[in-house]
Amino acid sequence: MHEDAEREMAARLLEHPAVAEAVVRGGGERVAYLVPDARHAPLLHRACRLEAEGRLDGLSWHEPEGALLVAQLNRTETDFLYREIFSDNAYLRHGITIPADGVVVDVGANIGMFSLLAAASAPGVRIVAVEPVAELARAAAVNAELHGADVTVLNHGLGSDAGEVDFTYYPNNSVMSGMYAEAAADRDVLRSYLVTGDGAQPGPQFDRLVADRMTTEPRRCAVTTLTDVVAEQKLERIDLLKVDVEKAEADVLAGIDAATWERIDRLVVEVHDLEGRLETVLALLDSLGFETAHDRDRRLELTPCYNVYARRPAAQTATRTAPHPAQETLTALSSAVLRRAGDEPGEAAVPDRCVWVADLSQAEGYAAPMARQQPGDAPRALTEAWTELFGAGSARPEADFFDLGGDSLTAVRLLARLESQLGEEVVEPDIVFTASRFGDLATAVEAGLAKRGRAGPG
Amino acid sequence: MAESPPTVDDETFDGADAVARLAADLAATAPLAGALETVPRVAPLGGNRVDGEAGDGFDALERLLTRLARELGLPPLRLVPEPQGLTAPELAISGRLALGALLEQEAGVVDTDDDHLSRAAARVARPCPRLAHSRDGSPIHCYEAGPTDAPAVVLVTACGMPVSLVRRWMAELGDRFRVLTWESRGLFAPDPGFDLRGHDVAAQAEDLYAVLDTFGVEAAHVMGLCGGAAVALAAAPSPRVRSLSLWHGDYELGDEAPKTEHQQDVQSLMVMAGERRERAANLHKILRRPNTLDKLRADMAHELIYPYATAELLHRYGRLNGAIMTTDCRPLLAGVHQPTLVVTSDADTTAHPAGSALVAERIPGARLRTPARGDHLSAFDAAPAAIALARAFMDEVGFEGGM
Numbered sequence: 001m002h003e004d005a006e007r008e009m010a011a012r013l014l015e016h017p018a019v020a021e022a023v024v025r026g027g028g029e030r031v032a033y034l035v036p037d038a039r040h041a042p043l044l045h046r047a048c049r050l051e052a053e054g055r056l057d058g059l060s061w062h063e064p065e066g067a068l069l070v071a072q073l074n075r076t077e078t079d080f081l082y083r084e085i086f087s088d089n090a091y092l093r094h095g096i097t098i099p100a101d102g103v104v105v106d107v108g109a110n111i112g113m114f115s116l117l118a119a120a121s122a123p124g125v126r127i128v129a130v131e132p133v134a135e136l137a138r139a140a141a142v143n144a145e146l147h148g149a150d151v152t153v154l155n156h157g158l159g160s161d162a163g164e165v166d167f168t169y170y171p172n173n174s175v176m177s178g179m180y181a182e183a184a185a186d187r188d189v190l191r192s193y194l195v196t197g198d199g200a201q202p203g204p205q206f207d208r209l210v211a212d213r214m215t216t217e218p219r220r221c222a223v224t225t226l227t228d229v230v231a232e233q234k235l236e237r238i239d240l241l242k243v244d245v246e247k248a249e250a251d252v253l254a255g256i257d258a259a260t261w262e263r264i265d266r267l268v269v270e271v272h273d274l275e276g277r278l279e280t281v282l283a284l285l286d287s288l289g290f291e292t293a294h295d296r297d298r299r300l301e302l303t304p305c306y307n308v309y310a311r312r313p314a315a316q317t318a319t320r321t322a323p324h325p326a327q328e329t330l331t332a333l334s335s336a337v338l339r340r341a342g343d344e345p346g347e348a349a350v351p352d353r354c355v356w357v358a359d360l361s362q363a364e365g366y367a368a369p370m371a372r373q374q375p376g377d378a379p380r381a382l383t384e385a386w387t388e389l390f391g392a393g394s395a396r397p398e399a400d401f402f403d404l405g406g407d408s409l410t411a412v413r414l415l416a417r418l419e420s421q422l423g424e425e426v427v428e429p430d431i432v433f434t435a436s437r438f439g440d441l442a443t444a445v446e447a448g449l450a451k452r453g454r455a456g457p458g
Numbered sequence: 459m460a461e462s463p464p465t466v467d468d469e470t471f472d473g474a475d476a477v478a479r480l481a482a483d484l485a486a487t488a489p490l491a492g493a494l495e496t497v498p499r500v501a502p503l504g505g506n507r508v509d510g511e512a513g514d515g516f517d518a519l520e521r522l523l524t525r526l527a528r529e530l531g532l533p534p535l536r537l538v539p540e541p542q543g544l545t546a547p548e549l550a551i552s553g554r555l556a557l558g559a560l561l562e563q564e565a566g567v568v569d570t571d572d573d574h575l576s577r578a579a580a581r582v583a584r585p586c587p588r589l590a591h592s593r594d595g596s597p598i599h600c601y602e603a604g605p606t607d608a609p610a611v612v613l614v615t616a617c618g619m620p621v622s623l624v625r626r627w628m629a630e631l632g633d634r635f636r637v638l639t640w641e642s643r644g645l646f647a648p649d650p651g652f653d654l655r656g657h658d659v660a661a662q663a664e665d666l667y668a669v670l671d672t673f674g675v676e677a678a679h680v681m682g683l684c685g686g687a688a689v690a691l692a693a694a695p696s697p698r699v700r701s702l703s704l705w706h707g708d709y710e711l712g713d714e715a716p717k718t719e720h721q722q723d724v725q726s727l728m729v730m731a732g733e734r735r736e737r738a739a740n741l742h743k744i745l746r747r748p749n750t751l752d753k754l755r756a757d758m759a760h761e762l763i764y765p766y767a768t769a770e771l772l773h774r775y776g777r778l779n780g781a782i783m784t785t786d787c788r789p790l791l792a793g794v795h796q797p798t799l800v801v802t803s804d805a806d807t808t809a810h811p812a813g814s815a816l817v818a819e820r821i822p823g824a825r826l827r828t829p830a831r832g833d834h835l836s837a838f839d840a841a842p843a844a845i846a847l848a849r850a851f852m853d854e855v856g857f858e859g860g861m
Contacts, residue, residue, distance in 0.1 A: 067654050087594050087656045298660060301695060335735065408750040409723040412741060416726055429740035433747055 009348040012341040018044070018333055023360050024351055029423075032351035033360060034337065043069065043328045044356050046146050052358035059139050066331035071142040072111050073135060077175055081113040084297065091117070091242060091268045094293040094309035095317035098122050102239035105229070106130065107158050107252055108270075110175060112140030112151060114242055119149030126150050128233050132157035132221040133169055133177060152233065158245070159223040160254035167219045178246030225255030230263065243269040250277060253284065261288055266311040273304040285310040330356070352424075382445050385417035386438060397439030401432050418445065426452060476560055477570045478578040481526055485582045487551045487760045488532050489620045489646070493767040497534060499548050501541035504556030515561050522570065523557075529579035546750040547767045550759040553751075585621050589647060590640070590672035593664045596655045597647040600640035600669045604632035610678035611852065612666060613639040614686035614693075616708075617779040618765030620646070623758065624683070626840035631848065638678065640669045644774045645765055657732075657777040659785045663692035670698055679852050683837045684708050684809060685782045691790045691817075701855045703799040703848060706837040707817060708809040709787045715813045725783040731776030738773035745772065755835055791820035797855040798824035801837075801847065808834030 006024040013022040013032055021035035036044035047061065047069060059071040064082035072078040084090045091114060098104060101124035106115045109129035118127050129144075129151050131137040137155040144151035157165065169177045176186050230238070241264050243252050249269050256264070267290070271281050278294065285292050290310035297305070311317065334354040342350040383395045390404045401411070411432045418427065426448035427441075428434075435441045491498045502519070520537040527534050537557070541549060570578075587599035601621050611631060615624050621641055628637045643665055644652040655661065666689070670678060677698045682690030687707030693699055708721060717725070731738040744750075745766045754762050765775035798821045802814035811828060818826035827847060836844065 065653060083656065087654070087661070089594070298695065402749070407752050408745050408747060409720070409727065411744045411749075412727045412730070413723055415741070415744065416730060424737075424740075428743070430743040430747065433744075433749070 005348040008346055009341060009351065012344045012346065012348070013337060013351075015344075016337045016340050019337060021360050026351070029353070030349060030351040032338070032341075032354045034354050034356050035359060036356055041328060041333060043146065044330060044333065046148075047330075048356055048358040050142055050146060055138075055142050057138070058135060059142065061330070063330045066329055068116070069146065069330050070111060070113065070116070071139045071146065073139065073174060074172060077173065078111065078113075080175070081110060085113050085117050088297065090297060090307060092121065093295070093307075095291075095311055095315075096240065096266050096268055096309050097317055098125055098240055099316055100124055102126075103235055103237060104128070104240045104242065105226070105235070105238050106151075106242050107226070108242075108244040108246070109140045109153070110136050110244075112143040112153070114244075115140060115151045116143060116147055116149055118240070118242075119144075119147065119151065124150075127152070128229065128235070129153045130158055130229065131155060132167060132223075133174060133219070135171075136174055154229065156222040156224055157248070158226055158229070158255060159248065159251040160225065162224045162228060163222075164220055165223050167221045169217045169219045170215065171217055172215050176246055178248050180247035226252060227255060227257045227260045230260050236263065238264045240266045240268070243267070245270075247272045247274070249281070253281070265315040267308070269308045269310075271306045271308050273306055278306055278308070281308055289313075381418060381421035382438075382442050385414055385421070386441075388417070389414060395438055397437065397442075399438045401436040401438075401441070406432065406436075422449065423452075477522075477526070477574060478581060480522075480555065480557075480560065481530060481578045481582045483555050484523075484526060484530055484532060484535075485584045486622060487554050488530075488584075489622070490547055490760050490764050490767055491535065491551055492533060493764065493771060494547060495768055497536050498551055499536045499538045499544055500552045500555055500557065501538050501544060501549075502557040502561050503541060503549075503552045504558040519557060519561055522560075522575075525572075525575055526579060529575055530582065530584075544748070545746040546748050547746070547760075547763055549748050549751055550754075550763050553756060554760045585625070587621075587641070587647070588672060590665075590668045592643060592655075592661070592668040594655045594661060595651065596643040596661075596665065597649050598640050598643050598665050598668065599647045600638065600672055601628070602639075602673055603628040603637045604635050606636055608634060608636045609852070610636045610638060610670075610673075610675045612669060612678045612680050613637065614666060614680060614682040614690045615639060615641075616684035616686050617642045617662070617689075617782055618645050618771075618775045620761050620764050623761045623838050626838070627681070627845075630840050630845045634849070635679075635852070636673075636675070638669050638673055638675065640665060642765075642775075642778055644778065645771060652774055658781045659689060659692045662689045662778065662782070666690075666693045667696065667698060679703070679855075681705065681848065682707060684834070685779060687817075688782045688785065688787055691787055691794065692785075694790065694794045694796060699796055701797045701799075701852065702794065702821075703801065703851055704814070704817065705801045705844075706803070706806055706809055706834050707800070707814055708783065709813040709817055710784055711788055711813055711816055712786055714788070715816045716810050717813070718807060718810045720808050721783070721810060725780070728776045728780035728783055731772045732774075732778075732780040733776070735769070735773050738776060739769040742766070742769040742772050758835060758838070787817065788820065791817060792822065794821045794824070797851075799847075799851045800824055800826045801828075801844070802826075803829050803832040803836065805830065805832055806834045 009024045010022040013019050013034065018037050018041035019034050020037040023033050025031050025033065036048060038045045050056070056071060059073065061069060062072045062075050062078050063069045064079045065087070068082060068086065070078060098118055098121040100122040102122060104118040104125060104127045106118065106127055106129040109115055109131040112129055115127045115129045119125050127150060129140050131140055131153065132155065134155055137153050140151065141153045144153065157167065159165065167178065243249050245252055249271055267285070269281065271278050282292050282294065285308070289312065291313055292308060292310045294306050294308045296307065337354060338350055386395045389406070389410055394404060414432060415429055422445070427444055431444050432441065435444045516537070516539060523535055523537055541552060544552065585601050587601060590598050590600050592598060613624050613627055621639060624639055628639065631637045643649065643655065643662065666680070670676070677700050679701045680690045680693065680699045682702065682704045684706055685708045687704040688709055690702055690704060694702055709715070727741065731741050750763065750766065751759055765771050800814050800818035802811040804811055815826060818824045829843065
């Protein structure tokens with residue numbers, strides 16, 4: 001893109017209130033570097049600041065379902081957690097609610113996704129998040145800060161007694177990490193989950209996927225009891241205790257003394273029903289005066305995992321669905337900014353994507369990737385796609401797409417092939433309706449590539 | 459989208475009742491017309507009239523359309539003299555209304571008096587949805603037919619299709635069954651929160667349970683049609699599903715069953731459209747072209763094209779139907795515990811019959827019926843032989859309790 005056009009586009013991007021500063025760079029791929037406005041895009045502003053301060057260090061940003069920006073370790077798990085906690089609302093069920101100014105203890109916090117849900121559920125909620133894996137605890141702290149949630153993150157485990165334990169960390173499957181991890185049994189649980197859910201994959205690939213997810217890393221971690229946490233954190237009461245600790249749940253519950261039990265109003269515990277544990281936990285909670293219910297995620301039906309819900313009969317209840325996360329999202333804001341810039345009249349081409357940064361110095365020295373294909377190659381990509389559709393020898397200048405039997409679905413297939421070879425926006429999606437002869441189409445594709453080439457740096 | 463030659467609508471034109479028929483057709487095309495982002499334009503198709511020949515009759519027809527739409531409580535349509543420039547959805551509506559034939563009628567037809575018009579409008583039966591909410595909060599429109607104390611059967615229709623596509627099944631089975639169905643989440647009942655909901659097959663299967671809850675039905679026979687068969691399979695682990703019949707199912711079965719070229723094309727279209735809104739908007743530029751109608755059965759075109767009507771619908775359809783078309787059904791099959799009937803036909807060139815055969819083979823005790831006749835869309839025709847097959851199956855497997 002010429003400098004003038006880049007400047008014109010940057011000026012158009014600046015018209016969006018969420019954008020404080022903007023610069024456009026790139027040849028083959030046009031990138032808009034944007035500094036978010038602190039007032040109109042506070043979440044992104046905080047995200048950029050956290051990143052600039054080096055707080056990510058091994059973590060990355062991801063926005064599951066385009067709805068909730070979080071710092072995370074891997075997307076598959078983050079998507080799983082988001083779906084379980086927000087979309088499926090696995091925790092706030094069976095009369096389990098979080099009152100305003102409530103206190104929540106999130107044991108097995110992972111990257112703090114449940115803590116974020118708790119914070120968004122009611123005003124003034126204080127959360128104590130317990131997570132033994134250092135990387136995950138760090139992500140939980142970053143996420144709390146990003147979303148302005150009142151979360152104290154404790155980087156240790158909980159058990160029946162204070163001490164140190166050996167702990168298996170699955171970096172590619174952190175949600176199954178724990179002190180009772182057993183590779184063979186956990187692999188079976190993971191396999192069962194994968195074949196029940198939509199992550200199912202066939203044959204050898206599937207086995208590779210399982211093996212990859214079950215890569216282990218031994219750790220040693222400090223453990224304390226919930227009773228000690230309540231004392232250290234000076235918790236007068238616990239409105240909701242959430243426990244998801246991969247088979248160590250019995251230990252966590254055993255580390256609660258009678259006085260602490262009296263302060264707990266509600267619990268949601270993931271129970272691994274091994275050796276009748278579900279019955280034992282339900283009986284324990286019943287003897288402590290809780291009303292209980294339990295259910296199971298349909299995707300976990302082949303696994304021994306249940307969720308147990310318990311509350312004091314007097315605890316306030318209300319049927320509620322999972323609260324929606326904050327409205328400002330990276331996905332929506334990026335597309336809104338680009339759409340608005342595209343709506344303005346002018347010659348400058350709209351950038352392919354946005355990169356939000358704390359300051360524009362991060363855009364300096366950026367080397368744009370070269371255009372994926374040079375103009376002279378256009379006919380080859382088109383010829384291949386056309387031949388695949390209509391057979392050998394069909395790619396003649398006068399051959400007509402519709403005469404050869406092309407229809408809307410064929411046009412979609414042709415577009416998909418061209419885009420995969422040449423990138424998007426080289427030709428208008430419905431070009432075949434205005435240039436249906438092969439020769440005309442080849443000219444249009446060449447022109448599109450030449451235009452993109454001219455738009456390169458300098 | 460379906461691949462089959464256009465056929466003539468089964469209802470023949472009756473000049474004496476032209477207004478009544480127009481009222482019914484306006485109601486039939488209302489979901490599609492209502493989904494468009496601009497006032498739909500319609501051209502007089504279906505007659506022998508020379509295009510562009512506008513006159514008194516044209517003006518009178520325009521007035522008739524406006525009055526009738528108002529009487530039916532529908533948004534207005536804009537009559538244009540020629541079909542050139544109309545989009546595929548507008549042409550589908552125009553084709554159904556067949557206003558060209560009306561223009562050739564006596565002036566009396568278009569100058570119908572108000573009483574006749576009101577009576578014609580009042581006679582139109584329009585499905586009235588009941589609003590349900592699925593487990594993740596998705597609002598869905600659901601429908602019922604038949605006696606409320608009869609055994610229940612749920613029709614899991616193809617993703618994105620208006621309820622009218624299963625009206626024949628509802629009417630035919632409604633004599634002895636309580637027939638329930640619903641329209642896909644995110645595509646009919648307005649839902650600004652669509653992006654926050656589940657889009658996978660499991661989430662869509664939850665909608666079936668929500669329909670049962672809404673009508674107070676504990677358990678039901680479940681009939682899955684086309685892509686609905688995959689959703690029905692996903693719902694099958696629940697004891698609320700008493701029996702399964704799967705009609706012309708469109709299944710992802712890895713490399714163990716071939717797919718037709720049509721299945722592969724639609725699958726890649728769905729994945730592309732569901733990926734991003736910008737991509738869906740680009741694809742919509744292709745799919746709004748009249749050419750899209752070429753391979754759609756004429757009498758169903760206004761229904762089949764519904765989820766392609768706007769870029770937003772296409773994107774949502776891509777996310778939902780893309781999930782259906784790409785989720786491997788094989789892990790679900792061995793666990794199906796209900797009596798199961800699988801129906802396909804060698805004449806189905808849309809969803810490969812080999813897929814149904816594999817599904818029947820893997821479901822314990824399932825039986826496969828493969829009539830020689832009946833293309834993919836025959837799943838919605840509810841022809842007498844299909845109705846007899848469905849009834850015989852449900853009668854045989856029986857139904858205890860669950861009302």
